[in-house]
Amino acid sequence: MAPNRFVLLLLVSLGLLATACSKDGIDAEEPAPTADEITAGGAYTVQSAGSNAYSLPAPNLRGSSIEKHAAGDAEFERNFVTASGLGPLFINGSCTSCHVRDGRGAAPLNPGDAVQMLFRLSLAGQDPHGGPQPVPGFGDQLQNRAIVGTVPEGELSISYLEQLRTLADGSRVSLRQPRYAVANAYLPLPGGVLLSARVAPPVFGLGLLEAVAEADVLALADAADANGDGISGRPNYVWDVAAQQRRLGRFGWKANQPSQRQQTAAAYNGDMGLTTSLFVLEPAAGQTQAGNNPSNPSAAPDVADTRLDQTTFYVQTLGVPARRDVRNEQVQAGKALFVSARCAACHTPRLRTSALPGLPVETANQIIFPYTDLLLHDLGPGLADNRPDFEASGQEWRTPPLWGIGLTEVVNGHSTFLHDGRARSLTEAILWHGGEAQPSADAVAQMSAADRARLLAFLGSL
Ligand SMILES: [Ca+2]
Ligand SMILES: [Ca+2]
Numbered sequence: 001m002a003p004n005r006f007v008l009l010l011l012v013s014l015g016l017l018a019t020a021c022s023k024d025g026i027d028a029e030e031p032a033p034t035a036d037e038i039t040a041g042g043a044y045t046v047q048s049a050g051s052n053a054y055s056l057p058a059p060n061l062r063g064s065s066i067e068k069h070a071a072g073d074a075e076f077e078r079n080f081v082t083a084s085g086l087g088p089l090f091i092n093g094s095c096t097s098c099h100v101r102d103g104r105g106a107a108p109l110n111p112g113d114a115v116q117m118l119f120r121l122s123l124a125g126q127d128p129h130g131g132p133q134p135v136p137g138f139g140d141q142l143q144n145r146a147i148v149g150t151v152p153e154g155e156l157s158i159s160y161l162e163q164l165r166t167l168a169d170g171s172r173v174s175l176r177q178p179r180y181a182v183a184n185a186y187l188p189l190p191g192g193v194l195l196s197a198r199v200a201p202p203v204f205g206l207g208l209l210e211a212v213a214e215a216d217v218l219a220l221a222d223a224a225d226a227n228g229d230g231i232s233g234r235p236n237y238v239w240d241v242a243a244q245q246r247r248l249g250r251f252g253w254k255a256n257q258p259s260q261r262q263q264t265a266a267a268y269n270g271d272m273g274l275t276t277s278l279f280v281l282e283p284a285a286g287q288t289q290a291g292n293n294p295s296n297p298s299a300a301p302d303v304a305d306t307r308l309d310q311t312t313f314y315v316q317t318l319g320v321p322a323r324r325d326v327r328n329e330q331v332q333a334g335k336a337l338f339v340s341a342r343c344a345a346c347h348t349p350r351l352r353t354s355a356l357p358g359l360p361v362e363t364a365n366q367i368i369f370p371y372t373d374l375l376l377h378d379l380g381p382g383l384a385d386n387r388p389d390f391e392a393s394g395q396e397w398r399t400p401p402l403w404g405i406g407l408t409e410v411v412n413g414h415s416t417f418l419h420d421g422r423a424r425s426l427t428e429a430i431l432w433h434g435g436e437a438q439p440s441a442d443a444v445a446q447m448s449a450a451d452r453a454r455l456l457a458f459l460g461s462l
């Protein structure tokens with residue numbers, strides 16, 4: 001009941017606002033705001049456009065959910081040290097050090113910059129569950145830090161090659177093509193290692209994406225492009241460790257994780273060197289270097305289930321910032337361009353959630369506007385990491401949600417985008433689109449500067 005009352009209240013207050021505006025002489029004929037303009041995240045919508053915009057609990061949480069969210073908030077910010085189980089190998093000591101203010105990380109520009117990204121590693125082939133084949137001595141992820149007495153696996157080496165593009169209206173955009181390598185590896189890396197660089201994505205609104213029924217996601221898929229529109233979204237199917245079976249992948253840049261709980265446990269493990277009941281071995285397990293001993297799987301995990309569940313609940317119940325400037329003419333025109341450039345073919349504006357077992361009840365039965373189809377798309381060779389991840393090919397990525405993207409600079413103090421943070425603006429992010437999205441990128445490159453500004457105004461209002 002609460003969500004309905006919430007929406008009603010909002011509608012009423014917006015109605016009052018509209019009346020006030022027309023009194024001020026602003027176009028009285030203005031159409032009523034559409035649902036996406038009022039509640040981007042259904043009953044999860046939070047009214048903040050400040051630096052805490054990604055960090056607020058969903059307003060429909062009640063009673064014990066509020067307490068569990070607060071407990072999870074503390075876990076998300078907890079700084080682990082050696083004594084609390086950090087390492088021996090790790091990347092960062094807390095969730096929040098990568099997902100800064102529950103937002104996105106950036107690629108480090110200079111040696112010594114904070115590392116808010118990771119390198120996934122693998123060899124050609126698949127593990128027994130259809131996932132990436134780990135690299136002997138390195139596993140499936142590079143840990144660039146280690147506790148005292150242990151050596152890190154290596155360092156992230158990142159460099160860029162600038163490529164100048166001239167758009168139809170004569171304006172110039174420089175795209176930076178990254179080059180990645182592992183530097184100072186503690187062991188020589190075998191030949192043919194596949195490397196995928198990924199920055200930390202924002203973590204708000206994800207409970208809602210977990211609550212979209214699988215059938216609703218599959219209804220958007222068109223694997224063989226049967227309707228001939230050049231867009232062929234495919235679901236990823238990935239290994240669910242708890243269920244011991246394959247399930248729809250939803251999270252991560254390649255939809256490589258099936259649930260928030262497994263995503264969280266995998267982050268504790270691979271990113272922080274913390275064992276849980278889901279991942280009982282340290283990422284250092286099997287390594288022969290001094291100090292990197294495998295943990296004893298029968299010992300108590302570094303992070304107990306209660307804490308794992310609290311952290312999971314936290315990321316499942318972060319609210320979604322409401323849109324801004326929705327009545328602005330630029331924004332309205334940009335919204336139409338978003339559709340005509342076929343962005344919405346992948347960045348599906350509207351989804352609905354269902355009441356799914358095992359998820360917070362607050363996620364159920366809502367109309368949401370995440371601008372994603374949760375499917376994999378081939379974005380061409382420019383963005384390819386050439387590293388398969390379960391069903392995802394080396395050229396495929398999951399459409400990322402665009403809600404809240406207009407607040408990136410306000411929250412995170414940078415506006416870098418895409419899976420590895422290579423794009424330094426929304427314009428660069430769009431121009432990198434290739435493959436299935438090439439016609440969309442071309443449409444934007446052909447636009448007048450004024451139209452491009454309108455499209456960007458719309459994205460900025462999300
Ligand atoms: Ca540990
Ligand atoms: Ca590793």
Ligand SMILES: [Ca+2]
Nearest residue numbers: 222225229231
């Ligand atoms: Ca199609």
